[in-house]
Amino acid sequence: MAKLLEGKIVADRIKEDIRSQVQLLKNKPVLASIIVGVNPGAEAYVRSQTKTAETLGIVYQLHKLPQDTQEGALIDFIKKLNDESSVNGIIIQMPLPAQIDYKKISQYIAPEKDIEGMHPANIGKIVFGKANMLPCTAAAVMELLKETGVDLYGKEVVIVGHSEIVGKPLALLLLEKFATVTVCHIGTSKAGKLEEHVKQAEVLIVAVGKAGLIKGEWIKDGAVVIDVGINRIDGKIVGDVEFEGAEKHASQITPVPGGVGPLTVTMLMRNLVEAAKAR
Ligand code: NDP
Numbered sequence: 397m398a399k400l401l402e403g404k405i406v407a408d409r410i411k412e413d414i415r416s417q418v419q420l421l422k423n424k425p426v427l428a429s430i431i432v433g434v435n436p437g438a439e440a441y442v443r444s445q446t447k448t449a450e451t452l453g454i455v456y457q458l459h460k461l462p463q464d465t466q467e468g469a470l471i472d473f474i475k476k477l478n479d480e481s482s483v484n485g486i487i488i489q490m491p492l493p494a495q496i497d498y499k500k501i502s503q504y505i506a507p508e509k510d511i512e513g514m515h516p517a518n519i520g521k522i523v524f525g526k527a528n529m530l531p532c533t534a535a536a537v538m539e540l541l542k543e544t545g546v547d548l549y550g551k552e553v554v555i556v557g558h559s560e561i562v563g564k565p566l567a568l569l570l571l572e573k574f575a576t577v578t579v580c581h582i583g584t585s586k587a588g589k590l591e592e593h594v595k596q597a598e599v600l601i602v603a604v605g606k607a608g609l610i611k612g613e614w615i616k617d618g619a620v621v622i623d624v625g626i627n628r629i630d631g632k633i634v635g636d637v638e639f640e641g642a643e644k645h646a647s648q649i650t651p652v653p654g655g656v657g658p659l660t661v662t663m664l665m666r667n668l669v670e671a672a673k674a675r
Contacts (some may be wrong), residue, residue, distance in 0.1 A: 398646040399517065401622070402656035403536070406543050410662050411452060417669050418453040425672035426455045427511070427665075431489040432470065433594045435600065438477045438489035445487075448661050454668060457483070467496050471504045478506040484675065485668040508674065511667035514561065517599030519572035522568045528674070529667050534565040536659035537622055544620050544648050546599065548573040554597035556590070556636070562603035562624055575599070586607075602636040612640055612641010621649040624656045 397561040402520045418425060431438050435659060436607040442458060449456035459477075461470065464486060479480075479482050492498055502510075507517040521527040530538070553575040563579055570577045578597075584590050593624065594614045602610055603624035625636030633673060635652030643649050650656055 398621070398643040398649040399541060400619075401540050401648050402538065403650065403655050403657060406539055407658045407662040409661075410539070410666060411448075413562065414452050414662070414665055414669050417673070421669075421672055423482070423672075424453055424455050425484045425668050426457060426482050427485045427487065428457045428459060428483045429489060429532060430459045430461060430470070430473065430477075432461045432465050433493050435489070435491060438491065441489060445661055445664070447556045448665060452515065452665055454665060455599060463493055465493070465496070470496060470501050471473040474501065474504045474576070478509060478582075483509065484672040485509050485598055485664075487512055487664070506646060508671060511664055511671055513667060514567075519560075519597050522565055525572050527569075528670060530569070530663070531561050531565045532631055532663040533603070533667075534569060535561045535663040536656050537562070537566055537624065539618070539659055539663070540622055540650065540656065541599070546620055546648075548575040548599070551575045551598045552578070552596050553599040553601070554578045554593050555603070556584075556594070556600045557603035557605075557624070558604065563601075566603075566638050577622075588617045600624060600637075604636045607634050608636070608638050610637040610642070612644065615642045615645040617645050619645065620648045621646045622656065623650050623652050625652065626657065 446456045477486050486505045504516050505515055507515045510529055512519055513529040518529040532664045554568050555563050557565055558579050558581040567577050567579050578593055579588055580593050591614050597616055597619055599620045601622045605625050607627040607629050621642055623635035623637040627634050
């Protein structure tokens with residue numbers, strides 16, 4: 397039976413470190429969070445972020461803008477926060493109303509305040525191995541991989557999902573560790589080759605958002621499995637990997653919930669403290 401890779405244990409350790417770094421700062425770090433319109437999903441994230449910030453001694457400023465806010469007005473608001481010296485980090489809650497293009501407006505966040513690590517300048521630094529603001533989910537996966545104790549050098553690592561927030565940055569971060577990286581996506585599935593790639597994986601990372609996409613019997617014996625996926629099925633949260641089948645073959649595996657999730661918000665706070673320290 398596989399060992400469980402529990403995000404909370406790693407997150408608690410990192411939070412301890414964040415707390416002590418916050419105490420060394422002259423001013424409490426300030427996180428400005430923008431929510432546009434009414435959105436229960438985003439509000440749930442805000443509640444969890446507020447709670448985490450409180451326990452770490454971080455000031456969480458919530459800015460609520462009306463549902464009909466236009467891109468221009470949101471950009472002006474972001475610029476105001478960029479100029480506000482007391483604000484160390486800025487995040488925009490998703491999803492946004494249809495009239496706002498996240499990719500467009502997120503570029504207006506000053507790179508040094510982009511604690512989600514999504515500004516092209518921060519993404520670009522990953523290519524050069526010089527990133528100081530990593531996208532939070534990718535950073536969470538890297539922390540879990542560190543926790544496994546597995547040396548990634550030369551390992552067959554398979555990533556399923558090539559999104560800008562998870563799969564693509566992870567591929568670059570794993571190349572930095574000299575892993576042999578294969579990135580699978582919808583094209584791989586449509587070509588009927590997903591199973592064949594997954595079966596080769598010594599380390600498997602899945603970030604798709606489709607429950608049960610990865611069958612338990614595809615997991616190579618002894619593999620490390622990181623399941624980023626979050627799917628709500630019959631009121632229960634499950635990942636993208638069939639957990640019961642997979643844990644029979646894997647050496648280490650993340651539970652869902654309780655794996656990557658608890659670490660993601662911690663990575664956001666770590667980026668914030670790094671931004672505050674850099675000022
Ligand atoms: P996206 O929808 O942006 O990306 C999903 C990726 O999966 C795309 O690259 C897509 O390819 C690919 N894909 C879709 N269908 C298949 C398929 N059948 N076979 C192979 N690849 C496929 O999602 P995110 O990256 O934002 O999130 C992925 C999952 O991770 C979601 O469940 C999300 O909720 C979860 N998540 C969890 C977090 C956490 O903290 N635990 C944080 C962030 C996300 P293409 O674009 O070509 O269709």
